[in-house]
Amino acid sequence: MKLEWTNIAASTKRIGDVPLLAFLERKAIRAAVIKDYCEQAGYRGVVCFSCGHASEALKAAGLYTVTVAPNGDLMANRWWTAAEIHKAWPDLLDATSGHLPMPVMRRVATEYFRALTKRLTERHYLVPTGSGETIICLRMVFPGKKFIALYNVWQGTESCINAPLNALVKATGPAYDLAQYQRLKGVGNVDT
Numbered sequence: 001m002k003l004e005w006t007n008i009a010a011s012t013k014r015i016g017d018v019p020l021l022a023f024l025e026r027k028a029i030r031a032a033v034i035k036d037y038c039e040q041a042g043y044r045g046v047v048c049f050s051c052g053h054a055s056e057a058l059k060a061a062g063l064y065t066v067t068v069a070p071n072g073d074l075m076a077n078r079w080w081t082a083a084e085i086h087k088a089w090p091d092l093l094d095a096t097s098g099h100l101p102m103p104v105m106r107r108v109a110t111e112y113f114r115a116l117t118k119r120l121t122e123r124h125y126l127v128p129t130g131s132g133e134t135i136i137c138l139r140m141v142f143p144g145k146k147f148i149a150l151y152n153v154w155q156g157t158e159s160c161i162n163a164p165l166n167a168l169v170k171a172t173g174p175a176y177d178l179a180q181y182q183r184l185k186g187v188g189n190v191d192t
Contacts (some may be wrong), residue, residue: 015178016187018148021125026134027057029111034095035061037104044053046095047085051130051156054097066092079162098131098165114164120145127152129175132165139172144174 013020030067031054034046047062048055054124055067066089068074085094094100100108112134120142129149149169151159159177160166169175176184 015126015150015181017187018124018126019122020150020153021120021127021138021147023116024111025115027053029062029115030054030108030133031057031061031063033104033107033111034058034093034100035063037107038063038093041093043091043093044091045159047089047092048094049085049096053156054095058095063095064092065095079160081162082164084095096131097133098163100133105133105137106140108133109140112137113141116142118156123150126150126181128157128158129169130157132169135170136165136168148181149173150178150181151175152178 047066049068052069058065068076082099124146127147129135135149
């Protein structure tokens with residue numbers, strides 16, 4: 001798979017003196033990798049529990065997508081584990097953020113590297129974080145940069161105690177709630 005990412009726009013917003021790294025194209029990049037993996041592995045499509053952005057990108061990539069989201073095909077009234085999702089949809093890949101198999105995350109990370117390598121000119125970045133998938137992918141391929149996980153920045157970045165990557169996010173670098181980070185650093189609000 002050879003993808004081209006020529007129109008990547010990273011946010012120029014800052015909280016204090018640290019840039020906020022938010023690139024909307026990450027969902028399209030992720031979806032393209034997942035589509036390729038599904039075709040190779042023989043999945044007929046995906047199921048995705050999300051706030052809606054990940055599911056929209058998967059559909060836009062041409063994947064059959066069961067969306068479990070506030071405006072999706074179904075709504076969940078509780079947290080579903082990866083095992084429960086697989087049991088309910090055994091013929092679909094669980095494309096819920098934070099549930100991807102590590103080899104797929106590695107491929108996503110490689111595409112993030114290709115898309116961002118010339119655009120990340122600073123050493124430290126705040127990364128709006130929900131499931132932890134994006135920040136783990138970034139930390140895999142940019143070991144010389146410090147990516148700080150920042151929860152509760154906007155929709156889709158809510159901290160959830162059940163997210164499977166929580167321990168890995170905290171084990172591989174700093175992680176803060178937005179309000180906690182602002183108090184700690186003595187900085188004001190970000191334009192969200």
